[in-house]
Amino acid sequence: MVKKVIHIKRNRLYSKQFGYYEKEPKTKTSVRDIPLTEDLIGDLKKYMDWFRLADREFDEHLDEYYLAVNVYRQPLYPQSIGQWLTFYERKWGMKHVTCHGLRHTYCSLLLAQNVPIQTVSRYMGHSDSTVTLKVYSHFIPDTQDAAISALSRLTD
Numbered sequence: 001m002v003k004k005v006i007h008i009k010r011n012r013l014y015s016k017q018f019g020y021y022e023k024e025p026k027t028k029t030s031v032r033d034i035p036l037t038e039d040l041i042g043d044l045k046k047y048m049d050w051f052r053l054a055d056r057e058f059d060e061h062l063d064e065y066y067l068a069v070n071v072y073r074q075p076l077y078p079q080s081i082g083q084w085l086t087f088y089e090r091k092w093g094m095k096h097v098t099c100h101g102l103r104h105t106y107c108s109l110l111l112a113q114n115v116p117i118q119t120v121s122r123y124m125g126h127s128d129s130t131v132t133l134k135v136y137s138h139f140i141p142d143t144q145d146a147a148i149s150a151l152s153r154l155t156d
Contacts, residue, residue, distance in 0.1 A: 003033070004041055005033040005036060006067065008125065010023070011025050029122070029127050030125040044067075051065075068080070068081055082098060082099050085098075085099060107124055107136055111136055112139050117132055120136075
């Protein structure tokens with residue numbers, strides 16, 4: 001079975017002292033797999049097909065490539081995606097949101113759809129579900145009605 005996930009294995013960072021560099025994520029739980037929707041998988045397949053046109057050995061080196069790369073398959077600068085996001089927000093008249101804001105949106109939407117906190121915490125790379133709860137608990141739907149309904153069924 002083919003897993004429909006993206007693997008988070010490395011961080012690409014910038015410092016004035018060292019320039020651009022790569023390192024392992026800060027915690028063990030930051031190394032993780034995140035599931036992808038069918039629509040996104042379709043878009044990524046088109047992206048891969050586009051790269052195959054320029055590189056006949058693309059499939060042999062797939063595990064070495066980054067998702068966000070330039071035409072030479074070199075990793076993008078960390079700020080490039082944020083710049084693209086800003087460009088398209090302005091082009092389409094959308095409200096500005098940072099890349100980190102998209103991370104918050106992702107988590108909030110999962111919780112609002114009643115995805116279990118442990119699952120969301122794992123996708124976010126949090127070390128513990130309490131980290132997720134501290135920041136995002138206000139996005140978890142109120143379960144009081146469900147609890148009362150469950151208790152009522154027990155006494156019927």
